[in-house]
Amino acid sequence: MEKKEENITVAVRIRPLNERELKSTAEIAWEKKGNNIIKEIKGTREFPFDRVYDPSTQTSQLFNDLASQVISKCMEGYNGCIFCYGQTGSGKTFTMHGAKKFPGIVPQAIEAIFSHIQQAVQKEFLIRCSYIEIYNESINDLLNTNSLNLQLAEDRRNGIKIVGVTEEVCTSPNQVQSLLILGETHKNIASTSFNQRSSRAHSIFRVIVESKNSFGKTDLSVAALNLIDLAGSESANVHTSTASTTRTREMKYINRSLLTLSTVIMRLSDAKSTTPIPYRDSKLTRLLQPALEGDSKVNIICNISPCAITYEETLSTLKFAQRAKKIKQTIGRNHVIDSKALIIKYQQEIILLQQKLREMEQRLEQEVNTQVSEEVTHQLIILQEEKEKADARLENLLQEKIQLQKELERYKSFIIHPENVKSSKMSNTEPDDFDLISCRKSIEYLHKMRDEVNRPSIGFRQIVESRNEKYEKIKPKESLLTEHIDMIQDMLNCDEPFEGFSGDEKRNSRDCHVDCFKIIEEQDRIIQTLERALGDKDEEILILKDELTLCRNNLATLQRNIKKK
Known part of the structure; x- marks a missing residue:
């Protein structure tokens, strides 16, 4: 250890006169001489120090x-x-x-x-x-x-x-x-x-x-x-x-x-x-x-004070x-x-605390992994149950959709499409042989037919026969519009009133037109109702498919997290 001998450093500071000294008649007794000496003003005493400072x-x-x-x-x-x-x-x-x-x-x-x-x-x-x-x-x-x-x-x-x-x-x-x-x-x-x-x-x-x-x-x-x-x-x-x-x-x-x-x-x-x-x-x-x-x-x-009032106290301080x-x-x-040393103790404490912190983090990580694993397993079970429920609901909706489609096709089979008629032998054809596109075409054609019937130049028989030609291969089941085609045609062409099918009222060609198109409109209404129901089922199926996709994605995400852990 390097050591060096030296004296104590001593300095003297002379303060300004205070209020009490200013009011007195006492004189200034001490003054600074150079940077290192303080001396009596009216005496011979001098004291050298390292530094002397004036007021x-x-x-x-x-x-x-x-x-x-x-x-x-x-x-x-x-x-x-x-x-x-x-x-x-x-x-x-x-x-x-x-x-x-x-x-x-x-x-x-x-x-x-x-x-x-x-x-x-x-x-x-x-x-x-x-x-x-x-x-x-x-x-x-x-x-x-x-x-x-x-x-x-x-x-x-x-x-x-x-x-x-x-x-x-x-x-x-x-x-x-x-x-x-x-x-x-x-x-x-x-x-x-x-x-x-x-x-x-x-x-x-x-x-x-x-x-x-x-x-x-x-x-x-x-x-x-x-x-x-x-x-x-x-x-x-x-x-x-x-x-x-x-x-x-x-x-x-x-x-x-x-x-x-x-x-x-x-x-x-x-x-x-x-x-x-x-x-x-x-x-x-x-x-x-x-x-x-x-x-x-x-x-x-x-x-020290330079005032003569405190001369003795100042002199005692200077001698000290x-x-x-x-x-x-x-x-x-x-x-x-x-x-x-406290700094070493603190640093050792810091090292110890850091070690404890790492151990705590490891324990927390293990605890979290365990909890996550349990939670993932629980969520997998829940998702699996939700998936099974969603699959069951989807299956039920698909069955309902099939039934609605069959019911819709059955009603659609009642509609005659004149453009598809090729022969009158269609009684053996089942309603399920009609598709939705044919049904819609039939509806459109019947609307056209309704407009054409109002014009006497086109016969109803011609319209029906034209339809039968288009349906010659599938032979659709005959409807009310084809059971009495000859009679309906005569009624449509007759200008005189005639008896209805029940024989209890007089009807003319205009009434026959109305009856025919009432049947057509009723069939249109039933088909539209079934189409709306079918559309609602399709929308539910789409929603369930989205939910099923989301469940599958969540299941895949959880499985990946488990593999990472």
Whole structure:
């Protein structure tokens, strides 16, 4: 593991005067000199640091100069830690979290992390986030209000860890921002003499970055980025006599933890000192122990006020920063060679779930095939039954059609076709010898005959004899129009009235015409009725044939599906 020794990076940010300082008559006590020195205006004290920022500097400039380096290292597998130190009201929270139009280091760090992920096309990442505060030496989970007074434990592999803290896996900047907003609503904030909204606890937003190569040799690393907004140090004399017991108790715990931090920094800055370092004297220094001992790339931003009113507090902050600047660290990349990283566990879980999914799909496919086979068999039975019923119905209709055809032919045989008459010997011919075409021709001819009978120039006998000549070979059965052909002819030619066949009435040729054509019209009506009935049966047969064809097609489709399965 490659390691490099370097000093902690320390920067000082001078905030603008606030409303209370502007109203006072106090003078400006501190000013920036160049890019790296802050000095007294009326004194000789000077403090050199890595960078010094005047009141006009935007937080984005601090991020580019200081925090972006830590983020880059963190994405490569190195732990990182950025925290703001200073008295109450010096602008620490503004620097870390910012305002609506002026994002602080924390939101900018989130965007930078996901920007790195977007550009690292050869790697896979997993991001976990937690948010806690140390209030009156009690560690509280800001993402879960039920998790209070959490305990610390030492892990040989992962350093100091918080037992039971909530860690959310995030896949986008918006998810992380949502966690920040949720945590901010649970923070302990109160009004003090310095500002309206003062943090009464140390807050730590922690991002765990796990990464591994997507291709080739597995290169797994796990890095932690701690973004810390410390509560401000306070002097007891700045509180009024009306200060509540709660505020006083909060101030006592804040100052104690910050004093412990100063002591730890002071002893770490003295490389020759053999005095034990009191990490365990406060929860804050216990959590920061791995970072301060060299586990992390550490950047400290000290926030100060330039006003002479807070001269002593500013001087104390600058001395703290001066001591921190002397600390040397040797940090290394966090390679992970076991499977304890969450990204590995998730990938193993994914592989396991994919295996279970394939097994489930196979079981489902078998179950579906069984159900389909049973369903196909059931449908085949139903279709076979429907086919048999359809065949039976079709057979019945065919028989009915044959009977109707016979009945129709029988009635058609009653019609005389003069054009088909060849001889008068047709009494032995059965009605079934006539076909439908002949019947229709006979009907047409009888209509013509009816028109011709009205003209005296053509004899009825001639018409009948002409018909008999056409039917000479088949010898149709004689009808009423041929039984008394001679008598009918005489009646048609007679101008005088004569007795009818029954002998009880007088009739003339016109009446005979009417009787003959009544017989013909009645036969036409019967034939038309039978033709319509026959047409209806033909239509039913066609419908049944279509249904039978559909059943056969469905049966063939199901048989093919069974073969495929």
